[in-house]
């Protein structure tokens with residue numbers, strides 16, 4: 001049955017009860033009034049008539065006219081007979097009156113008249129009493145019926161009032177609870193209303209929705225689990241060690257290779273707070289440490305199975321941007337290690353080879369230099385113009401070869417960690433002056449002015465004077481090489497937070513942005529460069545960093561470049 005129909009039915013039942021109650025009430029009131037009317041009208045009129053007859057008979061002796069009052073009243077009484085024996089008594093009354101009409105002084109007839117009138121009065125009094133009782137009884141009866149009907153209606157109305165709100169509200173409460181359960185991802189929740197109304201339809205629709213959500217959740221979960229497995233397998237199959245941390249530095253995963261390298265079991269590290277594990281594991285401590293500078297610090301030497309291995313470390317911050325959100329949030333870090341031992345070994349072999357070759361080349365180059373010097377000085381004979389030119393070329397190329405061999409030797413020294421530093425407290429101005437002195441001729445040849453701008457009081461730096469001058473000469477040589485003729489070079493010396501910075505600025509072609517990150521790499525030259533070896537800046541970087549300093553480049557293509565070296569102050573306050 002539909003709820004709409006049930007509500008209508010409930011209201012209709014209550015309305016019907018109301019009508020029945022009203023009907024019973026009306027009927028009872030009618031009945032009562034009828035009884036009361038009867039008593040008043042007929043019997044009371046008879047009592048009046050009899051009173052008139054008695055009073056008229058009393059004054060008959062003195063007023064014979066009263067006989068007509070008697071006659072008229074009798075006629076009225078005869079029309080108003082209501083009780084059973086009233087007829088006979090009225091007949092007797094007629095007899096008496098007729099006798100009095102014949103003789104008004106008939107005392108016997110007068111006596112009888114009074115007797116019969118009183119008898120009729122008594123009879124009607126009786127009737128009034130009886131009818132009054134009947135009316136009382138009828139009223140009691142009506143009250144009884146009314147109370148009964150009211151009780152019945154009350155009970156039914158009570159049942160309807162008690163049950164009906166619950167009948168409508170209970171399913172809504174259940175529905176609310178079930179919706180809350182679904183909102184809490186309890187997709188097993190179902191509604192059961194077997195009542196063949198709108199609520200049952202609602203329950204069916206709700207259950208279908210829950211089922212679909214359940215299916216979706218399970219398929220999603222299965223997909224997520226599958227993808228998780230896939231990613232775990234990929235990570236485990238990786239030949240390089242990988243470790244994943246969440247944003248609170250708890251270890252989320254570590255593949256076989258990482259576990260082997262750390263010499264830890266899965267139970268000892270997965271789910272653990274990495275800094276806690278790192279307390280007893282030196283390698284993990286190095287791995288989770290965020291290095292400020294790249295390169296060196298991210299190169300780890302690890303002994304695996306008794307052999308030295310080299311790993312490059314990459315610590316990647318993972319950030320996540322939720323759809324529709326602005327900005328991203330950190331969700332963890334991934335530590336990637338790459339075994340670079342084979343490259344390192346090759347590099348070492350190459351460095352050793354270059355060192356040996358350069359060293360071996362030094363002697364023949366020295367004799368070459370001497371020979372060309374002798375030829376150029378014309379000590380072994382005069383040269384014609386053609387021969388002079390050739391001798392000059394020979395001399396230039398020998399100088400180039402000497403520079404290259406020296407640089408290669410420097411580089412191999414740096415790479416094998418054999419740079420011998422002689423640190424002392426030196427004046428940066430002094431170092432700059434020496435470097436300018438070395439390139440003075442070159443600058444004059446191309447008419448390039450070298451200007452030094454310095455703050456008034458520059459403290460000494462802690463540096464290896466020879467290596468630092470070498471770096472400055474290299475920077476100035478490059479600046480001269482890439483400056484236009486008649487140009488200028490600015491050198492700035494300034495102090496910033498316990499460091500002295502020397503910048504060499506040229507106004508030449510500058511360096512394209514895409515090459516800037518590789519400019520300090522070994523043998524790197526901007527494509528199209530014909531002069532040089534591509535080693536100067538690489539060696540400069542090694543020299544500066546070995547002294548605890550840093551080197552940087554700022555350049556705008558088409559406007560020139562600024563190379564800056566920063567060295568620690570000698571006696572910082």
Ligand code: ADP
Pocket residue numbers: 474478479482506508509510511519524525526527529531532533534535536537538561
């Ligand atoms: P090189 O001996 O070739 O000069 P460097 O290591 O000193 O080797 O320089 C590497 C490369 O960087 C150079 O070949 C050149 O292309 C570029 N370079 C260096 N200094 C400058 C500069 N001041 N202006 C433009 N390019 C420069």
